Amino acid sequence: MHADTVRRLGGVIAFVCAVGLVAAWQWHARAALTDWSPTRARKADQPIPVRTVKAEEREFSATVGGTAVTIPSQTAIISIPMSSTESMDREVTAVHFGVGSEVKKGDTLMEFNPDMFSLIVEQRQALLDKAKEEFEVMNKLAERNAASGLEVRTAEVAVKTAEVDLGLAKRDLTLCMIKSPLDGVIEEIDVAPQMRLNGDASLAVVHQLDPIYVQMDYPMEHCDALDEGQTAEVILDAFPQDKFTGKVVRVSPVVSTKTRVVPVLIEVPNPGNRIRAGISGYVRVTGERATGTAVPSIAVIRKQQKAMVVRVEDNRAKIQEVRTGPVVQAGYIEVLDGVNEGDEIVVFGQDSVQQDDVVNADWQEWSHREDLAQAKSE
Incomplete structure (x- = not known):
């Protein structure tokens, strides 16, 4: 046979082999497309390939x-104490702490001149003593029927009023020493020695x-x-x-x-x-640790305000609405309602299947991973 003829014959054979290989590849590709495409599988009355896991009980802590x-945790705004007497100036005589100082409850922060308040205490003590003497006189006159019951009662009220006034005056004297109401740190001190203050101005802020x-x-x-x-x-x-x-x-x-x-x-x-x-x-x-039913978070399909999963029952897809919790942990999400432990949940292909579609959940088989299928059987 002539050499040219042999070469031509060899070329024809090679071409035919190449065409055959391409045709075989296309046939396998179409078969694979039928296996992997939900639409084609559904038209060909073939099961749609999916992959599933079982819902399980897991421990969650949100x-x-x-x-x-x-x-x-607390803040005290200290202002000028309200006096029981007519408005009067208070003269600052000492300031014992500055901004940023740490203080304990009861520490004296500042002092006012107490002289005027001491005099008021003495005055009200004298008024109380006088009211008590008048009350005793009224009681004696009442015993002789020389004073009415109303006059005795009026004298008694005068004693009570004088006692209250004296108590307020003593309080005013005590408040000439401003003490910290809590343990804390001073943020503001708005006074200095020799200042004269009146009204309700702020003196200090303690945190x-x-x-x-x-x-x-x-x-x-x-x-x-x-x-x-x-x-x-x-x-x-x-x-x-x-x-x-x-x-x-x-x-x-x-x-x-x-x-x-x-x-x-x-x-x-x-x-x-x-x-x-x-x-x-x-x-x-x-939060506290709790046990609940869980599925992989990728299995949950969210549409508008609803959450759904696809369950597999008797090789058919069942779309199930679920109520999920706020906890997502290690790729799993808590399912509060709609799924029970052991339910077979689709984690691959769930976006493509429809209600009651026939599915093939043996993913080692349809993915042609015989090695994994064999390992699973062993």
């Missing part, structure tokens, strides 16, 4: 975070910082997972290497409609007043 800022409060913006969507007493982890911008632990002590009954958050107060121990008010940070609140 952890919700939010921005926060530190605030004093209690131990314990300190952390006001957190708690997301409104997770209100059901929030309760007083829950543990909170606090990280503050001023102390990035430290983690502080506190507990929820107060939950606002009102949600902010603008920011969609619930103001929450967290109490944090603060020995030595290390943490100051006004520091921003981040808080994570951890």
Whole structure:
């Protein structure tokens, strides 16, 4: 046979083999497309390939975070005490602490000149003594029928009034020494020695910082997972290497409609007043651990306000509306209603199947992973 003829024959054979290979590849591709396409599988009356997992019981503990800022646990605004006498100036004689000073409850912050108030106490003591003498005289006259019962009663009221006036005067004298009403740190001192004050002007502001409060913006969507007493982890911008632990002590009954958050107060121990008010940070609140039915979060289909999953029963797809909880943990979401433990839930292909579609959940088979199928059987 001539060499050219042999070459031509070889080329024809190679071409035919190539066409055959392409045709075989296309046939396999169409078959695979039929297996993988829900529409084609449905038209060909073939099961739609899906992958499923079983719903299981899991232990959940909700952890919700939010921005926060530190605030004093208590604040005392100290002003000029109201006097029981006519308005009079108070002369500052001493100021014992400055801005930033730490004070204890009962510490004397400042003093006023007590001379005038001492004189008023003496005056009212004398008026009380006089009222008591008049009351005794009225009682004796009443015994002789020389005074009426009304006059005796009037004298008795005068004694009571004088006692009250004396008590108020003694209080005014005591308030010449202004004491701190709480343990804390002084933010403001607005007086100095030799100043003369009147009216209701502010004298000082004292903040209690131990314990300190952390006001957190708690997301409104997770209100059901929030309760007083829950543990909170606090990280503050001023102390990035430290983690502080506190507990929820107060939950606002009102949600902010603008920011969609619930103001929450967290109490944090603060020995030595290390943490100051006004520091921003981040808080994570951890709820109590609870057990519930869970499915992978990717299995949940959300449309508008509804949440659904696809269950497999007798190799058919069943679309089931569910009610999910706020907790998502390790890729699983808690299902409060609609799914039971052991239900077979679709996690691959759930967006494509329809109600009562025939499905093939043996994914090792339809994915042609014989190695996994064999490992599963072993």
